[in-house]
Amino acid sequence: MKTIDTTVLAGYNAGIERNRLREGIGLIEFERTKEILVEKLPKPPAVIYDIGGGYGEYAWWLASLGYEVHLFDLSETNIKMSKELAAEYPCVCLKAAMVCDARAVPRPDKSADAILFMGPLYSITEYEERILAIKECHRLLKDDGILFSAALTPFSVLVPRIAKYHVDESKKGTELDDPAVISIIERALTDGCYINPERKIANGLGSSHLHTAKALREELTCGGLETSTVHGVMGGAWLAPNLNELLEDEKTREVLLKTVRMLDIHEEIIGLSGHMLAVSRKIEKET
Numbered sequence: 001m002k003t004i005d006t007t008v009l010a011g012y013n014a015g016i017e018r019n020r021l022r023e024g025i026g027l028i029e030f031e032r033t034k035e036i037l038v039e040k041l042p043k044p045p046a047v048i049y050d051i052g053g054g055y056g057e058y059a060w061w062l063a064s065l066g067y068e069v070h071l072f073d074l075s076e077t078n079i080k081m082s083k084e085l086a087a088e089y090p091c092v093c094l095k096a097a098m099v100c101d102a103r104a105v106p107r108p109d110k111s112a113d114a115i116l117f118m119g120p121l122y123s124i125t126e127y128e129e130r131i132l133a134i135k136e137c138h139r140l141l142k143d144d145g146i147l148f149s150a151a152l153t154p155f156s157v158l159v160p161r162i163a164k165y166h167v168d169e170s171k172k173g174t175e176l177d178d179p180a181v182i183s184i185i186e187r188a189l190t191d192g193c194y195i196n197p198e199r200k201i202a203n204g205l206g207s208s209h210l211h212t213a214k215a216l217r218e219e220l221t222c223g224g225l226e227t228s229t230v231h232g233v234m235g236g237a238w239l240a241p242n243l244n245e246l247l248e249d250e251k252t253r254e255v256l257l258k259t260v261r262m263l264d265i266h267e268e269i270i271g272l273s274g275h276m277l278a279v280s281r282k283i284e285k286e287t
Contacts, residue, residue: 012077018055023244023247025234025238025243025275028237028238028257032231032257033277034058036231036233037062040146040279045067046068047067047111047112047113047114048067048070048114048116049072049105049107049114050070050071050072050115051072051102051115052074052118052120053072053078054118056082056097058116059082059116060088060094063095064089069095070097074100074101074123079097082097102124102133103124103133103136105140107140110141110142111140111142112141113141113142113145114146115140115145116148117137117147117149117150118149121149121211122209124209127209130219131219131223133223134220134223134224134225138223138224138225144281145282146279146281147220147279147281148279149216149280150277151210152208152211152275152276153212153213153276154192154210154211154271155271156275157188157194158185158189160274161175162176188210192212194208195207213230213276217230220280225280229278230279231264231277231278232263232265232269232271232272234260234274235262235263236259236263236269
């Protein structure tokens with residue numbers, strides 16, 4: 001199997017995931033995703049595999065609701081950091097937390113009621129390898145099991161830079177003046193390939209694959225899954241000025257989340273979200 005961009009894995013092993021879902025656009029992503037999971041998941045104590053689950057923000061939260069949760073991630077640092085969350089969830093534990101590749105998960109066929117697949121589809125840059133990872137989820141899911149697949153849209157590398165263009169003196173504010181950055185973005189908008197080895201340009205996101213809602217559905221179908229809905233889990237709320245301040249206030253935070261729900265499944269604008277979540281079910285092939 002081909003490996004992901006080494007700088008991507010190095011970033012995760014440096015601990016960049018820590019607290020990502022606790023402020024700004026990460027918090028919007030976290031809160032809206034939790035709403036979708038509560039609505040779609042089977043009741044506890046169903047078995048959930050969190051594949052590519054980072055250091056376990058979703059895994060620990062789901063375990064606290066009574067689910068049997070197995071956390072898998074390619075980063076050793078993320079798995080080690082998952083132990084830090086135990087203090088926030090007294091009397092709760094994960095069934096397992098282990099390092100493994102999303103394309104080869106050491107669990108039996110048809111052993112999961114649901115799978116969270118929140119990172120692998122943009123970290124795995126080769127199409128054939130992404131299909132292998134999706135087929136692995138298909139193998140692991142019980143009949144009629146549910147898969148929650150996260151993806152980044154190509155627009156997520158352009159719209160934030162427009163929003164920050166010359167707003168301040170930071171590098172992010174002037175990146176669109178760089179022809180090399182424009183070239184990277186144009187390629188991503190053309191075929192979803194975001195080529196950024198060593199993160200020398202547009203620092204922050206290593207080489208990745210970015211999906212449109214249509215492309216995401218097509219790949220999931222190739223892997224044997226039927227997709228009912230693709231959600232835009234951040235809507236346009238991340239564009240609000242002073243975002244962290246607004247999210248700290250209960251009233252303004254709820255207003256922003258309401259706007260996310262309003263735009264959620266409108267595919268004409270779903271790319272504005274930057275982050276999508278597909279809800280799919282396992283299809284049993286006729287024999």
